[in-house]
Amino acid sequence: MATLPFESEYKVYIIDEVHMLTGAAQNALLKTLEEPPPHIIFVLATTEAHKVAGTIVSRCQRFDLKRIPLAAMADRLTYICEQEGFEIGRPSLEEIGRSATGSLRDAVNALEQVVTYYGKTPTADQVQEALGLSVDARSGQLARAALGGDLTAGLRIIAQVRDDGADMRQFARQVVKYLRGLLLAKAGAVESLDLPADMAAEVRAEAADLPKDAIISGLQAFARADFRDDPSATGGSLPLELALLDLTADGEKSAQPAPRAERRAPPAREKPAPKPEAKSEPAPKSRAEAAPTPEPEEKPASAPVEAAPGAPASDDLLASVRRASREGDRQLSALLNGSCEVLSAEGDTVVLGFYHTFHLERVESGAYQEPLDELFSNVLGRKVEVKYEHAPRDRGSEKTEPTAGHLVKAAQELGARTVSPTKEGEGGPDA
Secondary structure (H helix, E strand, C coil), X not given: CCCCCCCCCCEEEEECCHHHXXXXXXXXXXXXXXXXXXXXXXXXXXCCHHHCCHHHHCCCCCCCCCCCCHHHHHHHHHHHHHHHCCCCCHHHHHHHHHHCCCCHHHHHHHHHHHHHXXXXXXXXXXXXXXXXXCCCHHHHHHXXXXXXXXXXXXXXXXXXXXXXXXXXXHHHHHHHHHHHHHHHHHCCCHHHHCCCHHHHHHHHHHHHCCCHHHHHHHHHHHHCCCCCCCCHHHCCCHHHHHHHHHHCCCCCHHHCCCCHHHHHCCCCCCCCCCCCCCCCCCCCCCHHHHCCCCCCCCCCCCCCCCCCCCCCCHHHHHHHHHHHHHCCCHHHHHHCCCCEEEEEEECCEEEEEECCHHHHHHHHHCCCHHHHHHHHHHHHCCCXXXXXXXXXXXXXXXXXXXXXXXXXXXXXXXXCCCCCCCCCCCCCCCC
């Protein structure tokens, strides 16, 4: 038989990533596993055991292999270096093992690459460069600028990294790694990073003065940076810039212009108290003359919200809601930033006016009704329901004159004159 071993007693077949077999192939393999030849041993390897058919799993002995600890991996790499005559320091071997994330095969391959690039005696910097682990110090600077709310410094760092031609995806991963180290140090689990003692102490000291919520927010923002749809014109910097803007949104709130309701209609002024009538003034002849004539109430297009006693004013109501939403739903907080305003907050109803229809459609289609009701109720101190309207921005009544082209200028030189358009029904110059 073709399957008989040539020398040993058994012949071993290793099927790697067995979960990638099609259904028909797994059924064909199942027949062999049900009645295996006595001299055949099958080893089925997979990283996703849940995708393997249950009929195959039931006919196998399952062994769950764990990741190799860093110390054991470094010991094995040290042994290989001794046998091959490589002179590589223990810290560099630990760096190679750390990059392999528990896979000895990957660690040995990485060791081979290092020796191929730089010979049998590479330096620590050469090992990091060969593994692509050279950490850009600006990743830590960007993380600290983001946590400190310094938008200007953060944007400058991103621009420098982009202009230097660095891989923005790799740089973003370094920022996330830096923030993850701070979070683990803040939680008292810096040992899980497998860092040298001096580096672990440095990370622990840096995380001591940082609030845990700020570190978590920064880690979430930069981890969500999506480079797949980034336009080529930005050089890959747009996802990082958006993450930085999201983190520093509250710091920039004070620099934003006043809400639209206040720009369109000035706040109502209190009327001065009426002066007492002089005793020498004669009494009015009739009731109609005695009663003061009420002034017509002018209704602006979007009157400012009249806040109840103890409730925030209209310019602070939306800002208070955004600050509260950042703790639970940062996407909702970003959606409310600069896209809408509070049109009214009377009784048990709050009306939000959205400037653009796509923002209005998004908030109506998403699961934002209950969170918004709860947020506004907590800020106002009473139970309210939030409703939405389309309230486009005012674009002004002034009309800009069209730029005259060369034909218009030539006609004017020949004696032509500009005639304003006439309204429908009115006669023009030739009527």
